[in-house]
Amino acid sequence: MLTYIQAIILGIVQGITEPFPISSLGHNVLIPNLLGWTNIVNNEPKSQSFFLTFIIALHVATALALFVFYRKQWYKLIQGFFSSVKNRRISNSHERLIWLLIIATIPAGITALALEKILRSQFAKPLAAAVFLVVNGLILLAGDAYVRKQSERRKDFNLNSTVAHTAKSITKTRAGLIGVAQVFALIAGISRSGITMVSGLYSGLDYEDSARFSFLLATPIILAAGIYKLPDLIGHNGNGVRGQVLVGAILAFLACYLSVRFLDKYFQTKRLKPFAVYCIAFGLFMVFFNL
Numbered sequence: 001m002l003t004y005i006q007a008i009i010l011g012i013v014q015g016i017t018e019p020f021p022i023s024s025l026g027h028n029v030l031i032p033n034l035l036g037w038t039n040i041v042n043n044e045p046k047s048q049s050f051f052l053t054f055i056i057a058l059h060v061a062t063a064l065a066l067f068v069f070y071r072k073q074w075y076k077l078i079q080g081f082f083s084s085v086k087n088r089r090i091s092n093s094h095e096r097l098i099w100l101l102i103i104a105t106i107p108a109g110i111t112a113l114a115l116e117k118i119l120r121s122q123f124a125k126p127l128a129a130a131v132f133l134v135v136n137g138l139i140l141l142a143g144d145a146y147v148r149k150q151s152e153r154r155k156d157f158n159l160n161s162t163v164a165h166t167a168k169s170i171t172k173t174r175a176g177l178i179g180v181a182q183v184f185a186l187i188a189g190i191s192r193s194g195i196t197m198v199s200g201l202y203s204g205l206d207y208e209d210s211a212r213f214s215f216l217l218a219t220p221i222i223l224a225a226g227i228y229k230l231p232d233l234i235g236h237n238g239n240g241v242r243g244q245v246l247v248g249a250i251l252a253f254l255a256c257y258l259s260v261r262f263l264d265k266y267f268q269t270k271r272l273k274p275f276a277v278y279c280i281a282f283g284l285f286m287v288f289f290n291l
Contacts, residue, residue: 015255132189
């Protein structure tokens with residue numbers, strides 16, 4: 001079963017890697033593999049397992065941390081949703097942004113319901129996760145390269161970081177494409193925040209806006225998936241691990257809150273390259289580790 005030491009380590013790892021563009025799911029596969037935790041590695045691909053229940057709880061904790069950090073934005077976005085429904089029209093940037101987030105959430109939500117078990121059984125394996133972590137690093141490098149080209153053409157590319165600018169820059173089609181990109185984060189090794197950030201950069205956002213859009217987009221789908229799977233924690237899959245789940249979830253919440261607080265400032269001036277280098281280096285190391 002799951003020990004408290006494992007719960008503590010994985011809770012902290014989940015909290016850090018969820019907002020960082022380095023794949024929380026990939027690290028949840030690779031860290032147990034690296035540390036020789038065979039009890040976890042053998043349970044990861046199974047559709048019914050104590051580890052899946054544990055990971056679900058950690059995801060709920062990180063989604064709550066994202067919601068708490070961006071609570072002011074979410075308050076305005078939720079207001080915007082109800083006012084747009086009531087008035088049957090979109091009249092401000094918050095109303096437009098909440099509908100863009102809804103559009104971008106749909107592809108991953110549908111895919112997760114239809115293919116989540118298949119993707120986990122096929123790709124939630126150490127070697128596959130390592131390979132896709134390298135791919136994730138290459139995706140981040142591509143995002144950086146695109147921004148460099150754009151910034152050479154447009155001197156104001158990294159300015160105007162506001163909700164209004166985000167809502168104006170992303171079309172409904174672009175929101176749908178970002179949502180489709182998010183689908184690939186169901187594969188261990190591909191970062192949800194990373195691939196949606198890069199998609200945001202290609203949509204015309206700067207680093208800060210694309211990061212914020214990514215974090216806002218992650219909140220509802222992670223929270224909804226966690227609530228959907230919550231009965232597993234209450235049922236027999238939670239037997240013997242509920243204490244470990246609580247400890248891991250608390251640490252995941254705290255680590256995620258501190259991480260997104262750091263990243264919210266980091267992306268005002270910094271780029272994706274350090275995360276890309278890390279993903280490629282760690283991914284290649286884990287590929288050779290598993291050969």
